[in-house]
Amino acid sequence: MSIYAKLAQLNITLPPVALPAAAYVPFVQTGNLVFLSGHIAKKDGKPWVGQFGKNISTADGQAAARGIAIDLMGTLHAAVGDLNRVKCIVKLMSLVNSTGDFTEQHLVTNGASELIGEVFGAKGAHARSAFGVAQVPMGACVEIEMIAELA
Numbered sequence: 001m002s003i004y005a006k007l008a009q010l011n012i013t014l015p016p017v018a019l020p021a022a023a024y025v026p027f028v029q030t031g032n033l034v035f036l037s038g039h040i041a042k043k044d045g046k047p048w049v050g051q052f053g054k055n056i057s058t059a060d061g062q063a064a065a066r067g068i069a070i071d072l073m074g075t076l077h078a079a080v081g082d083l084n085r086v087k088c089i090v091k092l093m094s095l096v097n098s099t100g101d102f103t104e105q106h107l108v109t110n111g112a113s114e115l116i117g118e119v120f121g122a123k124g125a126h127a128r129s130a131f132g133v134a135q136v137p138m139g140a141c142v143e144i145e146m147i148a149e150l151a
Contacts, residue, residue, distance in 0.1 A: 002084055003083040003084050003086070003119060003120065004083065004084075006118070006119050007073075007119060010118070010119070012070055012073075012119075014070065014073055014074035014077050015070065015071055015074040016074060016078070017074065017075050017078045018039065018071065018075070020037065021137065021138070022137075024037050025037065026075050026078070026079075027075055027076070027078075027079040029079060029080075029150075032087070032149050032150045032151075033090070033147060033148070033149055033150075034076065034079050034080060034147070034148045034149075034150065035145070035146075035147050036072055036075050036076060036079070036145055036146040036147070036148070037145060038093075038095070038143040038144065038145040039068050039071045039072050039075065039143065039144055039145070040068070040136060040137060040138060040140035040142070040143045041064035041065070041067060041068055041140050041141050041142045041143070042067060042071070042140075043064070043067075047137075047138040047139060047140040048064050048067075048140055048141050048142075049138070049139040049140060049141065050097065050139075050141040051097050051098060051099060051141065052096055052097065052098035052099065052102045052104070052105075052108065052132075052141065053098050053099030053100075053101055053102030054099050056141050058104045058107050058108055060141075061096065061104075061107075061108035061111065061141060061142060062107065062108060062110060062111030063111060064108075064111065064141050064142050065094065065108055065109055065110070065111030065112040065113075065142050065144060066111040066112060066114075066115050068112055068142060068143075068144045069111070069112035069113075069115040069116055069144070070115070072112075072144065072145075072146045073116075073119065076146065076148055080148075080150060085150050085151055086120065086123060086148050086149070086150060086151070087123065087148075087149045087150055087151040088120075088123045088124075088125070088126070088148070088149050089116055089120055089123065089124050089125075089126040089146065089147075089148050090126060090127065090147040090148060090149050091126055091127040091128060091129075091146070091147045092109070092112060092113060092116070092126055092127075092128045092129075092144055092145070092146055093128070093129045093131075093144065093145050093146075094108070094109040094112065094128070094129065094130040094131065094142060094143070094144045095131055095133045095136055095142065095143040095144070096108050096109065096130060096131065096132050096133065096136075096141070096142055097133060097134075097135060097136040097139070097140065097141050097142065098132040098133070100132075102132060103132075105130040105131060105132045106130045108130070108142060109128065109130040109142075109144070112144050113126070113128060
């Protein structure tokens with residue numbers, strides 16, 4: 001099944017590339033690797049603000065991370081023209097806005113990892129880091145970046 005057929009089956013429409021909020025570009029390709037800049041969680045088109053361990057649940061965080069994965073796939077599509085060219089998703093790095101005693105960053109990030117795996121199948125199995133941080137730009141609850149390899 002093509003990536004786009006799987007997205008349609010999941011009722012996912014890829015968004016256009018978001019404009020950078022600072023002095024960077026949304027993606028850079030070098031050789032067969034594509035590096036996607038960090039994407040923040042959004043709710044109703046605005047930053048999904050919150051801090052884990054204070055005012056947002058792990059379950060809400062998983063939904064936020066899933067939304068970021070959709071945004072990342074939209075940017076990857078814009079970068080490469082055809083998601084079927086992806087050989088593998090190499091790595092996700094997740095920054096989870098959390099209090100010092102919150103320890104479920106890995107579970108929050110699963111919202112993105114599980115969707116990437118579902119859409120890309122074996123090509124979606126990736127390395128990953130999930131960090132707890134004191135703050136994310138614009139107060140967003142989660143920020144995730146991606147590295148993909150093209151065939």
